Amino acid sequence: MSPDTATDYRYDAFMSYSHAVNGELARTLQGSLERFATAWYRPRSLRVFRDYTSLSAGHNLTKSIIAALESSRYFVLLASPEAASSEWVNREVAWWDENRSPDHVIIALTKGVLHWSDGLKGWDRALTTALPPAALKMFDAEPLWVDVRSLTTTGRLDAANPDLLQNVAKIAAPVRGVDLDLLVGEHITLHRRARRQRAGAVIALCVLLVLVVVAAVIAVSQRRTALDQARIASARALASAAVANLDSQLDLAQLLAAEAYRLDPVPQTQAGLLRAMTASPSLVRYLHAGAEVTRVAGSRDGKIVVAGTADGRVMRWPFTGARAQQLADLPGEIRSLSLSADGGTVVAADQSRAVAWAADSGIHDITVPPGHSDPVVAATPSGTTAIVHSVVADTFEPPGRLTMIDLDRGTTRSVDTTDTGGWNEIMAPTDQQLVLFDSGYGNWERRTLPTLTRSAIGSAGFGVQNSAAAISPDGSLVTYTNGADWLPIWQTRALSAATTDHHREAASVGRFPTALALSRDGKRAATASNGTIYVSAVVAAGGTRRAPLALTGNASINPDTLAFLGDSSHLISGAGSSVALWDTNQLNRIAKRTTTSVLSPCTGCAPVTITANHDATAVVVSAEAGDGLRIHRFDGVPGTPSAPITTGGGVAWTPDNRLLVRGSPADLPLPAPAVAFPVDSGVSRTKAVRVTDDGTRLVVVDATNTIEVHDTRTGELLRRIDTLPEGDPEIDPGGGIGAISADGTRAAVITTDGVAVATIDTDDVRIIAARSPQERATDSYLAANSITFVGDKLAVQRQTTNVVNLWDVDAGRIVRTVANDPDTLSVFAISNQDELFVQHRGDDTVVVKDSRTGTTIGSLDLSPPESGLATSIAFSGNGKAMVAAIGSNLDTDFPGQLQRWQLSPAEWMRQACETANRSLAVSEWREHAGTEAPASLECTREFPPLSWSFSNMID
Numbered sequence: 021m022s023p024d025t026a027t028d029y030r031y032d033a034f035m036s037y038s039h040a041v042n043g044e045l046a047r048t049l050q051g052s053l054e055r056f057a058t059a060w061y062r063p064r065s066l067r068v069f070r071d072y073t074s075l076s077a078g079h080n081l082t083k084s085i086i087a088a089l090e091s092s093r094y095f096v097l098l099a100s101p102e103a104a105s106s107e108w109v110n111r112e113v114a115w116w117d118e119n120r121s122p123d124h125v126i127i128a129l130t131k132g133v134l135h136w137s138d139g140l141k142g143w144d145r146a147l148t149t150a151l152p153p154a155a156l157k158m159f160d161a162e163p164l165w166v167d168v169r170s171l172t173t174t175g176r177l178d179a180a181n182p183d184l185l186q187n188v189a190k191i192a193a194p195v196r197g198v199d200l201d202l203l204v205g206e207h208i209t210l211h212r213r214a215r216r217q218r219a220g221a222v223i224a225l226c227v228l229l230v231l232v233v234v235a236a237v238i239a240v241s242q243r244r245t246a247l248d249q250a251r252i253a254s255a256r257a258l259a260s261a262a263v264a265n266l267d268s269q270l271d272l273a274q275l276l277a278a279e280a281y282r283l284d285p286v287p288q289t290q291a292g293l294l295r296a297m298t299a300s301p302s303l304v305r306y307l308h309a310g311a312e313v314t315r316v317a318g319s320r321d322g323k324i325v326v327a328g329t330a331d332g333r334v335m336r337w338p339f340t341g342a343r344a345q346q347l348a349d350l351p352g353e354i355r356s357l358s359l360s361a362d363g364g365t366v367v368a369a370d371q372s373r374a375v376a377w378a379a380d381s382g383i384h385d386i387t388v389p390p391g392h393s394d395p396v397v398a399a400t401p402s403g404t405t406a407i408v409h410s411v412v413a414d415t416f417e418p419p420g421r422l423t424m425i426d427l428d429r430g431t432t433r434s435v436d437t438t439d440t441g442g443w444n445e446i447m448a449p450t451d452q453q454l455v456l457f458d459s460g461y462g463n464w465e466r467r468t469l470p471t472l473t474r475s476a477i478g479s480a481g482f483g484v485q486n487s488a489a490a491i492s493p494d495g496s497l498v499t500y501t502n503g504a505d506w507l508p509i510w511q512t513r514a515l516s517a518a519t520t521d522h523h524r525e526a527a528s529v530g531r532f533p534t535a536l537a538l539s540r541d542g543k544r545a546a547t548a549s550n551g552t553i554y555v556s557a558v559v560a561a562g563g564t565r566r567a568p569l570a571l572t573g574n575a576s577i578n579p580d581t582l583a584f585l586g587d588s589s590h591l592i593s594g595a596g597s598s599v600a601l602w603d604t605n606q607l608n609r610i611a612k613r614t615t616t617s618v619l620s621p622c623t624g625c626a627p628v629t630i631t632a633n634h635d636a637t638a639v640v641v642s643a644e645a646g647d648g649l650r651i652h653r654f655d656g657v658p659g660t661p662s663a664p665i666t667t668g669g670g671v672a673w674t675p676d677n678r679l680l681v682r683g684s685p686a687d688l689p690l691p692a693p694a695v696a697f698p699v700d701s702g703v704s705r706t707k708a709v710r711v712t713d714d715g716t717r718l719v720v721v722d723a724t725n726t727i728e729v730h731d732t733r734t735g736e737l738l739r740r741i742d743t744l745p746e747g748d749p750e751i752d753p754g755g756g757i758g759a760i761s762a763d764g765t766r767a768a769v770i771t772t773d774g775v776a777v778a779t780i781d782t783d784d785v786r787i788i789a790a791r792s793p794q795e796r797a798t799d800s801y802l803a804a805n806s807i808t809f810v811g812d813k814l815a816v817q818r819q820t821t822n823v824v825n826l827w828d829v830d831a832g833r834i835v836r837t838v839a840n841d842p843d844t845l846s847v848f849a850i851s852n853q854d855e856l857f858v859q860h861r862g863d864d865t866v867v868v869k870d871s872r873t874g875t876t877i878g879s880l881d882l883s884p885p886e887s888g889l890a891t892s893i894a895f896s897g898n899g900k901a902m903v904a905a906i907g908s909n910l911d912t913d914f915p916g917q918l919q920r921w922q923l924s925p926a927e928w929m930r931q932a933c934e935t936a937n938r939s940l941a942v943s944e945w946r947e948h949a950g951t952e953a954p955a956s957l958e959c960t961r962e963f964p965p966l967s968w969s970f971s972n973m974i975d
Contacts, residue, residue, distance in 0.1 A: 029091050029092060029093045030067070030088075030091035030092075031067050031068065031069040031088060031091050031092040031093070032066040032067050032068060032092070032093055032094060032195050032196075033053070033066065033068045033069070033092055033093065033094040033095070033096045033126075033195055034068075034069045034088055034089055034092035034094070034095050034096065034112075034116075035049070035050060035068055035069065035070045035071075035096045035098065036071075036095065036096070036097050036098065036103075036109050036112045036113065037070075037097070037098035037100075037103060037109065037130075038098070038100055038102035038103040038106050038109060040102050041100055041102045041130070041131065041172075042098045042100060042102075042103070042130050042172075045098065045130060045168070045171060045172060046070055046098060047070070048184070049068075049096075049098075049128070049168075049188065049191075050068045050070045052184060052185070052188040053066050053068050053188055053191060053192050053195070054066050054067065054068055056185070056188050056189065056192045056203075056207055058210065065196065066192065066195060066196065068096070069088045069091075069092055071085060071088070085112070086115065089112065089115055089116060089119070089120075090119070093124060093195070094124045094125070094126060094194070094195050095112075095113075095116045095120065095124060095125045095126070096125075096126050096127075096128060096191060097109070097113065097125065097126070097127045097128070097151075097155065098128050098130050099127050099128065099129045099130065099131075099132065099134060099150035099151055099155075099165070100129075100130045100131035100132055100150050101131060101132040101149050101150055102131070103150065103151075103152060104132070104149060104150055104151055104152050104153075105152075106152065109152050110152035110153055110154050110155075111154075113152050113154040113155045113158070114154035116158075117154055117155075117157075117158040122158050122159050122160075122163065123163075125158075125159075125163055125164075126163070126164050126165070126166070126191055126194065126195070127151075127155075127163060127164070127165035127166070128165070128166045128168050128187070128191065129150055129165060129166070129167050129168060129169055130150075130168055130169060130171075130172050131150065131169060131172060132149040132150030133147055133148060133149045133150060134148055134150055134151065134165060135147035135148050136162040141160065142156070142157070142159065142160075143155075143156050143159070164190075164194060166187050166190045166191055167187075168184075168187045170183055171183060171184055171187070185207070186204075189203055189204050189207065250951065251283055251284055252284050253950075254283055254949040254950065254951050255280045255281075255283040255284035255289055256280070256284075256288075256289075257948060257949050257950055258276045258277070258279050258280035258283065258948055258949050259276070259277060259280035259281075259288070259289050259292035261273075261276050261948035262274070262276035262277035262280060262292050262293075262295075262296050263292060263295065263296075266295070266296065266299045266300075266572075266573070267299075267551075267572050267573065267575075268551065268573075268574065268575035269573075269574070269575065270296075270299060270300055270303060270572075270573030270574065270935075271306045271598065271935065271936040271937070271938065272936070272940075272944065273296050273299070273573075274296045274297065274932035274935055274936050275932065275933075275936050275938075275939070275940040275944075275959060276296075276940070276944075276948055277289075277292045277293040277295070277296035277297075277932065278293060278296075278928075278929045278932040278933065278959065279940055279945070279949075279957075280292055280293070281293045281925060281928075281929065282929070285925065287870040287873055287875035287877055288875070290870070290877050290925055291875075291876070291877045291878050293925060293928050293929070293932070294868065294877055294878040294928065295878055296932065297608075297609055297610050297928045297931060297932060298608055298609075298610070298878070298880070298881070299572070299573065300571060300572045300573040301606060301607065301608045301609070301881075302569070302571050302602045302603055302604050302606055303571070303573055303600065303601075303602060303609065303935065304341075304601040304602060304603050304606065304609070304935070305341045305600075305601050305934060305935045305936075305937050306595075306598045306599065306600055306601075306935065306936060306937050306938070307325060307327070307335075307337045307341060307344065307598060307599040307600075307601065307937060308344075308597060308598050308599075308937060308938055309327050309329050309333070309335050309344070309597050309598065309599060310329070310333070310335075310597060311329040311330050311331040311333065311597055312329060312330040312578065312594075312596065312597055313327050313328070313329060313330075313578050313581050313594030313595075313596070313597060313598065313599055314328050314329060314330050314353050314354050314355065314578065314580070314581065314594070315327065315328040315354050315355065315356065315357040315368075315580065315581060315594075316328075316357070316581045316582070316583050316592045316593065316594050316599055317357045317358060317359050317583060317592075318339075318359075318363075318583055318584070318585035318586060318590075318592055319359055319360070319361060319362055319363035319585075319586070320361035320362070320401065320493070320540070320586060321361065321362055321363075321586055322339060322585050322586020322587060322590055323338060323339050323362070323363060323586075324336065324337070324338060324339065324359065324362070324363025325337045325338075325339060325585065325592055325599060325601065326347075326357060326359050326363065326366050327357075327581075327594065327599050328353070328354020328355075328357045328368055329353070329354060329597075330353040330354075331353070332349055332350035332351055332352055332353060332354060332370055333346055333348070333349050333350075333354075334346070334347040334348040334349075334350075334354060334357070334366060334368045334375075334377070335347070336363070336366060337599075339585070339590075339601065341601075341934070341937055347366055347368075347377040347383075348366075348368055348375045348377055348383060350368065350369075350370040350373055350375065351370060351372075351373065352370035352371045352372065352373075353370055353371075354368050354369070354370055355369060355370055355371060355394070355396075356368065356369040356374075356395065356396040356397045356445075357369075357397070358397050358398045358399045358447065358448075359399050359403075360399045360400065360401055360402060360403030361401040361402070361403070362403070364378065364379040364380075364403050365377065365378045365379070365399050365403030365404075365406070365427070366399065367386075367397040367398065367399045367406045367407075367408075368397065369386075369395040369396065369397045369408065371393055371394055372388060372393050372395070373385075373386075373388060373395075374386040374388055374395045374397055374406075374408050376397075376399070376406040376425070376427055378403065378427055381427070384406070384425070384427055386406060386408055386423075386425055387423075387432075388408065388410050389410060389421050389423070389434075391412055391413060392410035392411060392412055392413060392420075392421065393410065393411065393412075393413040393414075394410065394411055394413075394444075395408050395409065395410040396408070396409050396410075396443065396444055396445060396446050397409075397446070398446045398447050398448045398454065399448065400448045400450075400451045400469070401448065401449075401450060401451055402451050403427075404426065404427055404428055404451070405424060405425065405426055405427065405448075405451070405469070405470070406424075406425045406427060407422065407423070407424050407425070407446060407448060407454060407469075408422075408423045408425070409421070409422050409423075409437065409443050409446050409456065410423075419436060419437070420436070420437040420443065421434055421435070421436050421437065422434065422435050422436075422437055422456075422467075422472055424469065424470060424472060433470060433472060434472075435472045437456075443456040443457060443458055444457070444458060444459055444460070445457040445458075445459055445491055447491065447493065447494075447495050448469065449493070449494040449495045449496070451469060452468065452469050453466060453467070453468065453469060453475075453495075454466065454467040454468075454469055454472070455467075455491070455495030455512065457491045457495075457498060459489035459490075459491075459500070460482070460486075460489075461479065461482055462479050462480035462481055462482030462489070462498060462500065462510070463477075463478075463479045463480075464477070464478055464479070464480070464491075464495075464498060464512045465477040465478070466495070466512070476512075476513075478512060480498050480500070480508075480510035480512075480522075481510075481521075482500045483500075483502050486500040486501060486502050487501055487502070487503065487531075487532045487533060488500065488501055488533045488534065488535060488536045488580075489501075489536060490535075490536035490537050490538050490545075491512075491538065492538035492539065492540060492542060493538075493539075493540040493583075493584065494540050495512060496511060496512055496513060496542065497509050497510065497511060497512065497524070497538050497542050498510050498512060498538075499526075499536060499538060499545060500536070501528055501533055501536060501547065503530075503531040503532065504528065505527065505528055505529065506525050506526065506527055506528055506565060507525060507526045507527075507528045507536070507545055507547070507556075508522035508525055508561075509522055509523060509524040509525055509526065509538070509542075509545065509558060510522050510523055511523045511524075521561075522561055523560075523561055524542070524558050524559065524560060524561055525558070525559060525560075525561055525562075525563070525565065526544070526545035526556040526557065526558045526559065526565065526568075527554070527556040527557075527565040527566065527567065527568045528545075528547045528554065528556065528568075529547055529549055529552070529554040529568060529570075530547060530548075530549020530550060530554070531549075532549070533547045533548055533549045534548050534549065534576070534577050534578070534579045534580075534582075535547075535548040535577055535578075535579060535580055535581055535582035535593070536548075536582065537582045537583050537584055537591070538558075538584070539558075539584040539587065539588035540584060540586075540587070540588070541587065541588050542558055543557065543558055543588040544556065544557060544558060544584070544588040545558055546582055546584070546591060547568075548577035548582050548593065549577075550576070551572070551574045551575045551576045551577060551595075552570050552571065552572050552574075553570070553571040553577060553582065553591065553593055553602070554568035554569070554570055554571075555568055555569045555571065555591070555604055556568040556569075569604055571591070571593075571602055571604075573600070574593075574595040574596075574600065575595075576595065576596075577593050577594065577595060578593075578594035578595065578596070581593055581594025581599075582594075585601070589603060589604045589605045590602065590603050590604075591604070607883070607919060608880075608881075608921070609931050609935055610921060610922040610923075610927065610928060610931055611880070611919055611920060611921045611922070612654055612919070612920050613917055613918065613919045613920075614652055614654070614917070614918050615916060615917055615918070616628075616641050616650065616652060616905065616916045616917065616918050628641055628642065628892050628905045628907055628916070629641070629642045629892060630892050630893075630894050630903055630904075630905045630918075631671055631672065631673060631894065632673070632894055632895070632896045632897070632901070632903045632920075633673040633677045633679070633896065633897060634673065634675060634676075634677055634896060634897035634898050635677070635896055635897070635898055635900070635901070636654060636896035636900075636901035636902075636903055636920050637653060637654050637655035637677070638651060638652065638653050638654065638655070638673075638677065638679075638693070639651070639652050639654070639903050639905075639918060639920075640652075640671050640673075640679060641905055641918065642671075649671060649681070651679065651694060652918050654918075654920045670682045670705075670706035670708075670709035670720060671694075671709060672709040672710050672711045672718060673711065673897065674711045674715050674732065675711070675713060675714075675715045675897070676715065677693060678693050678694075678695055679693055679694040679695065680694075680695060680697040680711060680718060680732065681694050681695065681696055681697055682697045682706070682709060682718070682720060697718065697730075697732075697735060705722065705723045706720055706721065706722050706723065706758075707721045707722065707723060707725075707757060707758030707769060708720070708721040708757075708758030708759055708760045708767065708769075709721075709760075710760040710762075710764065711732060712762065712763055712764035713762045713763060714763075715732060716731070716732055716733075717729055717730065717731065717732060717738065717764045718730040718731075718732050719760045719764045719767060719780070721758035721760065721767050721769060725758075725769050725776075726740065726741065726742050727739075727740065727741040727767050727778060727780060728740050729764065729780060739780060739781075741767075741778055741780060741783055757769070757770050757805075757806065757807060758770075758807075759807045759808050759809050759814065760809065761809040761812070762809065762811070762852055764780065765779065765780055765781060766778065766779055766780060766809065766814075766829065767780060768807055768809070768814055770803060770804050770805070770807060771787075771803065772791075772803065773787065773790060773791055773803060774787040774788060774789050774790035774791060774803045774804075775787065775788050775789045775803060775804055775807055775814070775816055775827075777814060777829050786829070786832070788814070788816070788827050788829060788832055789803055789804055789816045789818065789825070789827065790803065791803045803818070804816045804817055804818050805817055805818075806824075806847070806848060808848075808849065808850060810826060810850045810851075810852065810854045810871070811852070811854050812828075812829075813826045813827060813828060813829075813835065813836075813854070814826070814827045814829055815827075815848075815850050817840075817848060822839065822840045823837050823838065823839050823840060824837070824838045824840065824848060824850075824857070824859075825837050826838075836871075836872075837874075838857050838869060838871060838874050839874060840859060847859065847860040847891060847892060847893055848860070848893070849893050849894055849895050849902065850871050850895075851871070851895045851899030851923075852895065852897065852898075852899050853898075853899040854871055854872065855870070855871060855872070855899060856868060856869070856870065856871055856877075856895075856899070856902075856923055857869040857870070857871035857874075858880075858893055858895075858902055858923075859893075860891050860893055860904075861879070864881070864882050864883070864884055864891075865879040865880060865881050865882060866879060866880040866882060866893060866902070866904065866921075867879050868880060868923065880902075880904075880921055882904055882906060882919060884906045884917065891904060891905065891906050891907070892904070892905045893905075899923075900922065900923060900924035900927065901920055901921060901922050901923060901924070902920070902921045902923050903918065903919065903920050903921075904918070904919045904921070905917075905918055905919075906918075906919070930960070932959070933959035933960050936959065938959070939957050939958050939959040940957045940959065941957070942957065945957060
């Protein structure tokens with residue numbers, strides 16, 4: 021092998037160095053050597069081997085290192101004190117000294133000192149610090165070495181550094197066998213040529229980049245469009261599935277509707293969400309047991325719910341829906357369940373075993389007599405005693421045994437019930453009394469505790485076709501159904517013989533109900549049939565039965581899983597693996613109601629006036645004919661509505677929820693949060709009163725169309741305008757209607773000719789929505805019947821048109837129109853944020869629209885007891901709630917009502933999560949959306965960042 025023939029070698033040079041100090045320099049030198057004086061479009065001119073490993077001194081040279089040394093023409097040593105002390109570098113040098121020529125060694129001094137002594141004909145070992153021992157003895161003449169120490173001390177390892185290039189040329193020239201000057205000249209020539217080529221390439225690339233960017237923009241736009249279309253399609257599929265499940269799986273329907281709106285928050289999905297939130301108004305929430313629910317029971321105080329499951333578990337929840345607590349785990353399905361008055365003791369049984377759980381002592385096993393089965397259980401109201409009735413297994417008309425267990429002492433008392441047959445339901449209405457019930461035949465008896473002696477016996481005289489039966493929680497009433505449209509109800513109060521004469525009755529629906537229930541107070545009965553629960557009032561036998569209230573939202577109600585909870589208004593029912601909680605007094609899951617004594621005395625009279633604070637936690641109600649103002653609260657603060665406040669000067673809420681009562685005498689006692697705001701100019705009835713959004717000014721428009729601006733801190737009159745035209749008192753007996761903008765810069769009143777708008781700071785007054793001469797000649801009404809400011813726009817409802825127009829007052833033109841439903845009345849409101857438009861309709865509902873698009877979102881059922889009652893509606897200051905005031909009818913006992921409806925989609929979604937009490941499953945998403953589910957389906961998660969724009973929305 022000839023060492024001078026490059027083609028005989030795989031590498032042009034082998035680089036040996038200390039990894040600890042010259043790793044970066046070695047990498048830079050390798051790249052520069054390989055590319056020096058080489059056109060940019062050609063392969064490298066040299067191939068340099070650089071060892072990437074760093075082995076300890078205890079290792080020998082690896083086969084790969086030896087093979088690289090054998091395949092290299094030159095040996096480049098990066099000399100340094102660290103290299104001098106490196107066993108690894110010394111062995112590489114030693115191998116080269118033993119196997120190759122020192123003439124092909126090039127030294128690059130990176131650190132330390134090299135000193136050749138001609139007198140010694142070798143390296144001066146006293147001065148030389150940068151060479152390993154093997155290199156000190158391998159040269160007979162001073163070898164080629166290059167000083168590159170400046171590169172390591174200045175840190176200038178830039179490929180364009182002239183010092184680096186000069187030293188690279190000194191190393192590359194002998195390796196490539198080229199004169200140094202020629203090599204440098206060639207490098208400069210190639211560099212200049214490359215620079216020109218790069219300039220041309222840059223221009224070409226710029227043109228290409230423009231084309232690529234345009235193509236990318238088009239691709240991104242198309243991809244975004246495709247993603248938007250897929251997102252919208254998935255949202256519509258979810259919304260459609262939500263509507264389809266409203267009657268059969270209401271928890272799922274609410275989750276689907278929430279996810280549809282989260283995916284595409286537009287009026288259409290908002291409408292689906294509202295529909296889901298207002299479906300089955302009495303539903304409170306679902307509790308999930310994890311297996312089919314077989315029995316349900318509730319505490320007497322209505323605070324605790326307990327359920328038994330088909331897999332033998334007993335679950336306990338607070339009515340508020342907090343996390344479930346598992347009390348027991350029996351081998352078979354739970355068939356009997358009872359709890360104490362406060363829910364602190366729970367007794368449960370499967371087909372062969374019974375247990376009691378107490379909050380302060382845990383689980384107690386209750387012994388069932390040998391050979392007995394089908395135990396039924398009861399807990400006394402105090403929770404100190406558990407009672408079990410069991411029968412001899414596999415026996416026709418089996419004898420039974422009644423056992424009472426004192427849970428505190430662990431003592432028991434038993435009596436046989438052979439002479440009276442078996443009982444399939446028992447209960448302890450008091451700590452001194454036990455009621456036993458046979459739901460198949462209607463037999464019952466009472467026993468005294470703790471003696472277990474019989475005190476009364478009787479029979480309700482059930483027929484043979486009964487499909488379900490029930491006993492009230494206090495044991496005083498029993499009922500059954502044979503498929504008729506009414507339920508006969510018997511009392512169990514006195515010793516009596518069997519009789520078919522019932523004492524009370526209630527309406528029923530369904531031929532084969534799966535469950536029946538009677539309330540503790542005997543006022544209501546409930547029937548479950550085909551997934552619907554029908555709640556009926558109990559009346560005297562032969563009395564008029566009213567149509568029952570239907571509770572929908574489930575495909576089926578599990579057999580024997582229906583019970584009243586606490587009172588006659590709350591119920592619990594089993595639906596699959598869930599327990600549904602119901603409140604028949606609940607107006608809606610997004611609404612609350614309360615009564616008010618401020619009344620509208622007649623249908624034709626003006627409706628009451630309502631003024632809600634910022635978050636609708638409090639409302640002021642007043643009427644022209646009534647007993648002044650009253651404050652009502654919706655925030656759960658205890659107490660009755662305030663005493664009447666007699667004032668004609670008007671009221672207004674500040675942004676911090678204080679109520680300013682204008683014109684009140686300073687010594688008039690006012691309930692919190694009301695404060696008196698006396699004025700010097702006298703008091704007259706007002707058309708409009710408003711505190712500006714910054715809370716600094718109170719603006720008033722009184723009955724004479726005079727505008728006053730007051731400082732809210734001092735009451736000082738800041739400005740007064742007397743130039744607004746007055747309405748015609750003959751056709752406008754109330755003096756007209758006024759409106760004030762949120763910033764307090766404008767006020768408006770309705771006149772006979774149009775709507776007069778005053779700019780308060782300039783005293784400028786202009787007329788908009790003017791009546792035409794023909795209208796003035798033929799119509800005796802005002803130009804409009806309702807106005808309100810929405811931001812800097814004024815909403816006007818005309819007498820002669822079925823629309824509400826939004827006016828740009830400065831331009832004197834209509835910028836938007838919201839059409840009314842044909843049956844809507846004149847009462848309307850628009851949120852301050854210009855998002856929602858609501859209007860009262862003749863069927864006692866309120867239509868909700870997106871005020872920017874006119875899209876109908878849904879309707880709110882006010883459900884007054886009679887139609888045609890005077891109604892007022894208003895938004896809260898933050899626009900997230902609507903308050904409705906329904907006047908009374910003096911011919912009935914209806915006292916007047918206030919309702920607050922949450923109209924924020926964020927609140928609807930929160931309520932949907934709370935009602936469903938779970939999150940959507942991945943399988944449910946895939947089934948109904950038809951796409952892969954997002955990374956998280958946590959119901960309460962925040963909205964994802966939007967990557968799309970709402971081009972279909974109107975600014």
